[in-house]
Amino acid sequence: AQKVTQAQTEISVVEKEDVTLDCVYETRDTTYYLFWYKQPPSGELVFLIRRNSFDEQNEISGRYSWNFQKSTSSFNFTITASQVVDSAVYFCALKANFGNEKLTFGTGTRLTIIP
C-alpha cells in the first residue's frame, strides 16, 4: 500500500519569508515517482514538478526548490522569498512503478502568504 503524508494542514507566513512544505511517503516499490501540484484559489490543479526515485538531486526553479531524500522518505518543497501569488493548497503525490497508472495524493497543505 502507498501513502503520502502532509502533516502541515495550514501554514501562514509573511510575504518575503521562506517556507518549506513537508511531504513524507510510504511505498514498498523500489522504483517510484513523486509529484507536487499547486491548487490556487481559482481551483484548478497545476503540475509543478516530478521526480523519480533514482534521482536524488535537489532541483531549483526560480524561487522554488525541492529536496528529495530517500533515507527519510521525504520530498519537501521550499518557496524562497514568498509572494502573495504563492497562496494556494499544495499537494504531494506518489506513483509506484508497478500499477503506475494511479496517483496517491496527500491531504494537502494550505499556504497563506500575508502581505
Next chain:
Amino acid sequence: NAGVTQTPKFRVLKTGQSMTLLCAQDMNHEYMYWYRQDPGMGLRLIHYSVGEGTTAKGEVPDGYNVSRLKKQNFLLGLESAAPSQTSVYFCASMGTLKLALDEQYFGPGTRLTVT
C-alpha cells in the same frame, strides 16, 4: 488545445436524483481518471480507465458508475445522489505508461451539491 474540460462546472441536485458528469480531453491520452476532493481529504480516486472501453475502480467507487465509450470522453454517473456525494469532482488524463514520469493533466473541476 483545450486540454481537459468538464461539464457542468456547477450543479445542485436533490437527494435521489441522477446526473452525469462529462470529461473530455483532446490530447489523445490513454488514461483518464475521476477524483473527488473534500476538505481535509485531499483527492481520492473514484474510477479510472486505462483505455477506450475499459474502466476500473479506485479508492471510493461506491455510488458512482463510469463509462469510456470513446477515447476522448470519460463519463461519471450518479444514479441516486446522496448528500455524502457533495464534493468537487476533478477529471484528469495521462498520456502513456511508456513514459512513466507522465503527469496527470486536470480539468477545472465540477462543484456538486446534493441537498
